[in-house]
Amino acid sequence: QVQLVESGGGLVQAGGSLRLSCAASGRPFSSYHMGWFRQAPGKEREFVALIYNGGTTSYAGSVKGRFTISRDNAKNTVYLQMNSLKPEDTAVYYCAAKAIAALRYDYWGQGTQVTVSS
Numbered sequence: 001q002v003q004l005v006e007s008g009g010g011l012v013q014a015g016g017s018l019r020l021s022c023a024a025s026g027r028p029f030s031s032y033h034m035g036w037f038r039q040a041p042g043k044e045r046e047f048v049a050l051i052y053n054g055g056t057t058s059y060a061g062s063v064k065g066r067f068t069i070s071r072d073n074a075k076n077t078v079y080l081q082m083n084s085l086k087p088e089d090t091a092v093y094y095c096a097a098k099a100i101a102a103l104r105y106d107y108w109g110q111g112t113q114v115t116v117s118s
Helices: none
Strands: 002-007 010-013 018-026 032-039 046-051 057-059 067-072 077-082 091-099 112-117
Touching (some): 002 091, 032 077, 077 091
Antiparallel strands (some): 046 057
16 A cells, blocks of 8 residues: 655745645555646546656646756655646645556555645
C-alpha cells in the first residue's frame, strides 16, 4: 500500500504561482511513477503531468511550459510547480502513484483545491 497526501493548494490570482506537494508513505517511493491529475467542477478528471521513477517527465499540452513536476526520492515527495496560473486551471488536484510495471495508477491522494481568480 502507498498513502499519498497532497498539500499546497489555495486561492491565487491569475498570473500567480503555487507549488503543490504530495507526500508518500508505504512502499519504496522510488519504485513508482508519479502523476498529477485534476478535476474541475462538472468535468472529468484529466492528466496534468507525470514523472517516471528515473526522472523523465511528461505534460499535458495545456500546462506545458507553465507547470513543472519534480520529485525528491529522499523525502518521498513529488511536487508540482504551477506558474502563470489561469482561471481554467481551477480544479481539485490529485497526485497518484503507479508501480513501474503497472498499466494504471493504483494509489490516489485525497486531492487539494486550487482556485485561480481572474
